[in-house]
Amino acid sequence: MPEGHTIHRAAAAHRALLAGREVAVSSPQGRFADGAAVLDGQVLDAVEAHGKHLFYRWGTGDLLHVHLGLFGKFRQHVADPPEPRPTTRLRMVVPEGAVDLTGPTACSLMDECGLERLLARLGPDPLRADADPERFVARVLRSRAPIGTLLMDQSVIAGVGNVYRAESLFVRGIHPSREGRSLSRTEALELWDTVRDMLRDGVKRGRIITTDAKELGIPRSRMRRADRTYVYRQDACRRCGGTVERWVVAGRNAFACPACQSP
DNA sequence: AAGAATGTTATGTA
DNA sequence: CTACATAACATTCT
Secondary structure, eight states, X not given: OOOHHHHHHHHHHHHHHHTTSEEEEEOTTSTTXXXXXXXXXXXXXXXXXXXXXXXXXXXXXXXXXXXOTTTOEEEEEESSOOOOOTTEEEEEEETTEEEEEESOSEEEEEOHHHHHHHHHTOOOOTTSTXXXXXXXXXXXXXXXXXXXXXXXXXXXXSSOOHHHHHHHHHHHTBOTTSBGGGSOHHHHHHHHHHHHHHHHHHHHHSSOOOSOHHHHTOOGGGOOGGGSOSSTTOSBOTTTOOBXXXXXXXXXXXXXXXXXXXX
């Protein structure tokens, strides 16, 4: 489920609900027992998102690191939360509401060093004000790896996943197998801008919709799941109708329209 | 209702 | 040394 937009959206929501408050923290399944015990009843000072990583800074000085991985999910409840699911790993509660976490790849306490080590191998995150696009451009232009691989490499650019990879390259007319160094500086910069805009839109909507209802000739209200992307999980290109290529890169499905994306 | 899925890391092989 | 492939781990949704 989660690419960078999901994480930043959660950060904003959790900040609004929990930041500055004393939070009851628990681990219903006991799989986060130590951390929950330390954090329970503490004040949450800040919530920060870097790419697909989330950090909760507590009054104790502890840092809680969360990474959703492929299956992780947050659920928010108003007021009294329901019984936790069997898979609920972490629950954070204030009188106004609660946040549950299931299926994360990471949910653990970390110190400042851990945070720095992590950030050191993270590329610029287009959703962050402090992101430097030039770092992305430089990495791309000097790499012979395919741009489709580079976009998914979190040390090149943080926050992009399989959907945004497919869709941003489609929109820019760039085939995923082109070598990074074959892009022009302008292409790389425009790709950055496209990714940033798509991520922002994802944060706003809470879902990924990269297509344009007008272009598809469908009323916005009638857009269904299959109308939200041009090539991602499509058999036919939603722009030209041509057959979408599908192959596996690093264990993930890649998608491209050979007609709309030049190799 | 089996299977695919918006991730990452560690380890094995070429 | 790179770089690719494979497995492991997490759970939900169709």
